[in-house]
Amino acid sequence: xxxxxxxxxxxxxxxxxxxxxxLINGSPTREFSPxxxxxxxDPISPFLFIIVxxxxxxxxxxxxxxxxxxxxxxxHDNLIITHLQYADDTIFFGEWNKRNAKYISKLLKCFENxxxxxxxxxxxxxxxxxxxxxxxxxMASYINCSAGSTPFTYLGLPIRxxxxxxxxxxxxxxxxxxxxxxxxxxxxxxGGRLTIxxxxxxxxxxxxxxxxxxxxxxxxxxxxxxRKFFWGGKVADNVGTSFTSSISKxxxxxxxxxxxxxxxxxxxxxxxxxxxxxxxxxxxxxxxADRIMHVNSxxxxxxxxxxxxxxxxxxxxxELNNLISSVSISDCPDxxxxxxxxxxxxxTSTMSNLINTLKYxxxxxxxxxxxxxYVPQKVFIFxxxxxxxxxxxxxxxxxxxxxxxxxxxxxxxxxxxTIDHALIxxxxxxxxxxxLLKWWNQNSTTISNxxxxxxxxxxxxxxxxxxSLWQATKWIACYIIWKHxxxxxxxxxxxxxxxxxxxxxxxxxxxxxxxxxxxxxxxWHQWLLNPSFYVAxxxxxxxxx
Numbered sequence: 001x002x003x004x005x006x007x008x009x010x011x012x013x014x015x016x017x018x019x020x021x022x023l024i025n026g027s028p029t030r031e032f033s034p035x036x037x038x039x040x041x042d043p044i045s046p047f048l049f050i051i052v053x054x055x056x057x058x059x060x061x062x063x064x065x066x067x068x069x070x071x072x073x074x075x076h077d078n079l080i081i082t083h084l085q086y087a088d089d090t091i092f093f094g095e096w097n098k099r100n101a102k103y104i105s106k107l108l109k110c111f112e113n114x115x116x117x118x119x120x121x122x123x124x125x126x127x128x129x130x131x132x133x134x135x136x137x138x139m140a141s142y143i144n145c146s147a148g149s150t151p152f153t154y155l156g157l158p159i160r161x162x163x164x165x166x167x168x169x170x171x172x173x174x175x176x177x178x179x180x181x182x183x184x185x186x187x188x189x190x191g192g193r194l195t196i197x198x199x200x201x202x203x204x205x206x207x208x209x210x211x212x213x214x215x216x217x218x219x220x221x222x223x224x225x226x227r228k229f230f231w232g233g234k235v236a237d238n239v240g241t242s243f244t245s246s247i248s249k250x251x252x253x254x255x256x257x258x259x260x261x262x263x264x265x266x267x268x269x270x271x272x273x274x275x276x277x278x279x280x281x282x283x284x285x286x287x288x289a290d291r292i293m294h295v296n297s298x299x300x301x302x303x304x305x306x307x308x309x310x311x312x313x314x315x316x317x318x319e320l321n322n323l324i325s326s327v328s329i330s331d332c333p334d335x336x337x338x339x340x341x342x343x344x345x346x347x348t349s350t351m352s353n354l355i356n357t358l359k360y361x362x363x364x365x366x367x368x369x370x371x372x373x374y375v376p377q378k379v380f381i382f383x384x385x386x387x388x389x390x391x392x393x394x395x396x397x398x399x400x401x402x403x404x405x406x407x408x409x410x411x412x413x414x415x416x417x418t419i420d421h422a423l424i425x426x427x428x429x430x431x432x433x434x435x436l437l438k439w440w441n442q443n444s445t446t447i448s449n450x451x452x453x454x455x456x457x458x459x460x461x462x463x464x465x466x467x468s469l470w471q472a473t474k475w476i477a478c479y480i481i482w483k484h485x486x487x488x489x490x491x492x493x494x495x496x497x498x499x500x501x502x503x504x505x506x507x508x509x510x511x512x513x514x515x516x517x518x519x520x521x522x523x524w525h526q527w528l529l530n531p532s533f534y535v536a537x538x539x540x541x542x543x544x545x
Contacts (some may be wrong), residue, residue: 014044053085056111068103070095086155105143121145163212172205176222180229190381193230246340252332254288274320276313280305292327299327374472374512383454383475393417410489420449423478432497436477441532453478476508
């Protein structure tokens with residue numbers, strides 16, 4: 001295979017210098033040198049196997065060039081495929097005849113004699129495409145292997161299965177079901193569920209999706225199962241936005257843009273906007289360059305109808321001609337346009353900034369939160385659950401039909417416990433917010449509802465760092481208030497505002513400083529005295545950002 005003598009001597013040394021001792025009844029034998037191969041688990045073993053397997057590849061190519069094998073021709077370029085190799089799995093392709101089968105069998109035996117790797121024909125299977133079962137069994141008997149039938153699995157993927165059928169995706173759905181269960185979801189925190197969804201559930205179908213186009217019904221089923229797992233058995237409202245609705249084609253020379261199917265003018269494709277004309281189109285896959293031409297500095301249509309438009313189709317044609325009259329064709333290639341940025345260019349930083357500057361309506365259930373890196377995941381998820389009205393205060397439990405002895409606030413025992421009341425407006429809670437605002441020198445700021453506590457960036461919104469730190473502090477405050485409310489309800493702990501304020505100061509300092517770039521840049525005494533010092537000062541006083 002063209003390796004140098006020095007390299008070969010290095011590899012030979014790996015075989016000759018190793019020694020092995022075997023334990024017999026717990027006692028080691030005398031060491032001896034292996035005669036064939038290297039020690040099991042040696043890191044060089046897979047590399048040597050790949051080199052040996054390359055020898056099989058060379059044998060097959062030579063047999064093909066000498067006319068001994070006949071592969072399959074695929075594609076417009078008539079690419080000849082004879083085999084596919086992955087580690088110790090090999091699949092051969094060829095025309096269905098005894099001559100091909102005989103030479104494949106002989107080639108494998110030749111490889112066995114050269115390399116010392118024995119091919120197990122009992123584990124090998126022969127599959128016939130478009131042949132009867134009897135023909136397949138007869139050919140398999142001819143080369144001394146077993147006959148297989150379609151569909152079958154190769155490298156974990158189903159072969160010759162109609163992937164457009166939902167039943168073909170049942171193995172993926174079953175893998176999801178094995179990973180998920182209502183009882184497991186209820187015994188794991190929201191942060192743990194989110195970690196499982198990101199690290200496990202999102203990666204399970206990727207292998208299939210990289211090769212096959214999944215039906216929309218299967219995508220909806222898998223997404224429903226993920227949402228159900230996250231909410232502990234209860235399916236949450238579907239939230240999010242479509243990325244594809246934010247991109248469109250930008251006209252250049254028009255040679256790569258489908259006139260009818262791509263979105264290149266207006267908010268939808270022309271097939272949907274002018275359906276009657278589309279049905280009359282003689283060549284439905286035409287490009288923009290095929291259908292638009294310039295006459296006297298005006299763009300007109302170069303139409304080719306199966307019949308002359310009439311009636312409503314004529315009205316659509318007049319509207320279409322007016323729409324394309326201002327289209328300009330250039331010599332530049334076509335490109336993509338990102339509609340959510342003035343430049344039309346998509347960047348991850350642009351999308352991140354756009355998400356962080358979105359405005360939210362607290363009366364809507366379709367809410368999200370901008371990312372804040374200064375809080376741990378459990379605080380972020382809690383804050384998100386607050387704006388989704390998923391915190392189980394007594395009024396929410398009553399709505400679910402749970403029989404409670406009272407729906408009054410367990411802290412003040414005077415008002416119905418809603419989310420706003422439990423976290424903001426209760427007399428015992430509002431006094432804590434007053435002290436928090438005083439600690440941050442925000443005496444002119446008021447917090448009267450969860451919108452102002454969770455979503456609003458009022459306060460230090462004039463600097464990005466100030467907005468993020470103040471928002472993080474408010475989220476941590478809500479989290480600790482809810483924690484001490486539960487300690488009072490379920491453990492009988494005494495409600496102590498001084499302890500709660502102290503914990504807010506300690507936890508906010510710990511979480512924010514540990515998530516800053518320079519952990520030692522935040523002084524504990526300065527933070528305790530006046531945290532606004534770090535957001536009202538130049539950014540170099542604090543290693544955040």
